[in-house]
Amino acid sequence: MIVSNLEVIPGKRIQKHFGLVQGSSVRAKHVGRDFMAGLKNIFGGELKGYTELLQESRQEAYERMLEQAEATGANAVLNIRFSTSSVAAGAAELFAYGTAVILE
């Protein structure tokens, strides 16, 4: 499976087009991490716990998108975009979407 955020893959032609595939994941932080983040809000600096948390949930959104792409029979997902939105206090939604295609 080729996954890329380019619209065209160099040297490959799009044979068939399946439209949009997407995956999302909503995660909340747990109390321990929230406490550490509260401390970091005083000292400043990177919040490693949050970085990891968001990375994990983005990975999950990404995998859900790939599952969807596989189900349609695509062998590549092009023009991928990621987006983040906070839906409630303390929870964030990570969203990934792209175009499923068959490349020759």
Next chain:
Amino acid sequence: MIDLIIFVTLLAVGYGFGQYAEKQHYASIRKRELYLRSIPVIASRIPPHGNPNYDSQLVSGSVVISVDYFKRFIAGLRNLVGGRVTSYEALLDRARREAILRVKREAKNLGAEMVFNIKLETASIHKGKGNTIGSVEVLAYGTALIPNSQ
């Protein structure tokens, strides 16, 4: 009285640690930028012409950074008079550069020559009292072009 003491202590602690952390971070950013300069990150959507012998792979890097107590207080004051909020400018600058560096590091590990179509995405993930920004997340992602050996 107690409240005032706590407040001043927090300001002092925030100022001390915040300045130190920022200085350290900038030093490390500059060092790694120099080291990873050989991999250009390009914001163009169209891949290079002519040479089709590239494998492509999605690479991404993200970081969550928080501003310290002192700077948040200064930014709050800034809201009264208006103007540039330099404390948040520095925060976002650090976050973006760090995210791009993580993209470059991943690209280098894959043996890529360049990273194409870089996109940056910023989200404020932790809102404090009165909607003040606590911390921002920056995600950078792009397509790494890896020369293949056919």
